[in-house]
Amino acid sequence: MSEITPVRKHRIAIVPADNPVRIAAVRELFKEYAQSLSFNLCFQSFEEELARLPGEYSPPSGMLLLGLVDDQVAGCVAFHRLEGEMAGKHGDGPQVCEMKRLYVRPAFRGSGVARELIDCLLRCAAAVGYWRMRLDTVPSEMGRAVEIYRKLGFVEIEPYRPNPISGxxxxxxxxRAWQRKCGSSQGVTLSLTNAQDLRSH
Incomplete structure (x- = not known):
């Protein structure tokens, strides 16, 4: 009888990019993300974004998260506030944010860190007062991410920002609906003791 090799579970941690070392790690991940795409991010002023990090992702209206797998930097994700026409016009007047720069290094894909990054980001956004999260994506480049988004409850909407990329x-x-569905926080969490409530701004 052959031996059964147990499946190794990875140790995943999600941490805020809240110091120079972590921000530098995010900057490298952002660069890798851009290089992995078949199109140029110049239409998003990407170089300026890199230079200004954390920039619009600064708390309390934004957040930069790092994903660690077995203590190694594996991926990142971020959100920032949307205003004006990009936020849309909702009768209940919620704050609207946008998910950006989800990226996992190839060596760590399949570890579960992408899902944990997104889950943690959603909890962070809800905790500081956002009611809706938006994103734009290119399924031909980010098909696995789109699958995760749909499973979480993201639905397709009309364009809210310019994007020249076909598809x-x-x-x-x-x-709010996502929180009701998920219930209490489980698994990987992130301390939000210093987060401010966006609804007071």
Whole structure:
């Protein structure tokens, strides 16, 4: 009888990029993300974004997260506030944010860190007062991510920002509905003791 090799579970941690070392790690991940795409991110002023990090992702209206797998830097994700026409016009007047720069290094894909990064980001956004999260994506480049978005409850919406890339999709998640569905926080969490409530701004 052959031996059964147990499946090794990875140790995943999600941490805020809240110091120079972590921000530098995010900058490298952002660069890798851009290099992995078949199109140029110049239409998003990507170089300026890199230079200004954390920039619009600064708390309390934004957040930069790092994903660690077995203590190694594996991936990142971020959100920032949307205003004006990009936030849309909702009768209940919620705050709207946008998910950006989800990226996992190839060596860590399949570890579960992408899902943990997104889950943690959603909890962070809800905790500081956002009611909806939007994103734009290119399924031909980011098919696995789109699968995760749909499973979480993101739905396709009309374009809310310019994107010249053919096949770009726009999606939105109702964070309140997502919270009701998920219930209490489980698994990987992130301390939000210093987060401010966006609804007071």
């Amino acid at each position: 770009a999709k726009y999606m939105e998640l109702d964070l």
